Amino acid sequence: MKLDPNAVQKKLFPATTMPDPAWWHTLWPHPEGVIRALGIRPGMTVVDLCCGDGYFTAPLAALVEGKVYAVDLDSAMLERARAEVERIDASVKQWICVDARDLSRLVPEAVDFVLIANTFHGIPDKTAMARGVRAVLKPGGRFGIVNWHQLPREQTVILGQPRGPKTEMRMSPEQVQDVVESVGFELEQFVQFPPFHYGAVFRRKEEKDA
Numbered sequence: 682m683k684l685d686p687n688a689v690q691k692k693l694f695p696a697t698t699m700p701d702p703a704w705w706h707t708l709w710p711h712p713e714g715v716i717r718a719l720g721i722r723p724g725m726t727v728v729d730l731c732c733g734d735g736y737f738t739a740p741l742a743a744l745v746e747g748k749v750y751a752v753d754l755d756s757a758m759l760e761r762a763r764a765e766v767e768r769i770d771a772s773v774k775q776w777i778c779v780d781a782r783d784l785s786r787l788v789p790e791a792v793d794f795v796l797i798a799n800t801f802h803g804i805p806d807k808t809a810m811a812r813g814v815r816a817v818l819k820p821g822g823r824f825g826i827v828n829w830h831q832l833p834r835e836q837t838v839i840l841g842q843p844r845g846p847k848t849e850m851r852m853s854p855e856q857v858q859d860v861v862e863s864v865g866f867e868l869e870q871f872v873q874f875p876p877f878h879y880g881a882v883f884r885r886k887e888e889k890d891a
């Protein structure tokens with residue numbers, strides 16, 4: 682069943698529209714390097730949450746040999762992502778067209794890694810989202826968030842224009858850490874993705890770790 686486009690629009694997180702490919706590709710010339718720097722390795726099963734047009738999904742699918750669940754609420758994005766994955770002759774396990782908030786009901790197995798790139802800033806209830814992510818991870822699984830640095834928007838200029846979410850929506854690494862660690866994760870590493878981004882990788886904590 683296809684969702685009504687207006688209903689989809691209403692459910693999308695604020696300020697999470699897929700950027701124009703011209704400046705996105707200029708900003709992220711090596712998407713596979715980003716995925717590797719976050720600690721994603723062959724053999725892992727990964728959820729690409731809010732995957733958009735597949736800019737990170739395609740190299741991810743190649744790296745983990747298809748063990749990817751690609752999730753987005755916008756079916757047009759999933760179609761573009763599917764075309765990109767096919768273009769590089771890779772595959773994903775499942776395309777899942779749902780609201781990310783329903784993740785834990787819809788991913789059919791526990792996974793090693795959940796990636797959310799360029800979207801966390803817009804999620805209204807970030808704590809609930811992190812809890813939902815925890816529920817789909819295997820014990821000791823990782824949650825990786827790629828975010829814009831907390832710089833004024835007028836300073837994040839790409840191809841001659843300020844880009845990215847409004848200044849007031851941007852989060853520092855420490856703010857992300859506070860949210861995610863409050864629901865049973867511990868920080869594994871921060872990674873820098875110059876010029877304007879960082880990654881934060883968390884490990885799912887178990888009771889025996891306490």
Ligand SMILES: C[S@@+](CC[C@H](N)C(=O)[O-])C[C@H]1O[C@@H](n2cnc3c(N)ncnc32)[C@H](O)[C@@H]1O
Nearest residue numbers: 693694697731732733753754755780781798799
């Ligand atoms: C800024 S794009 C980022 C795409 C990709 N992760 C990247 O970094 O290239 C954000 C994506 O999140 C999706 N999205 C927004 N709200 C969502 C929701 N509630 N559930 C699932 N996907 C959502 C949008 O459709 C869009 O494709």
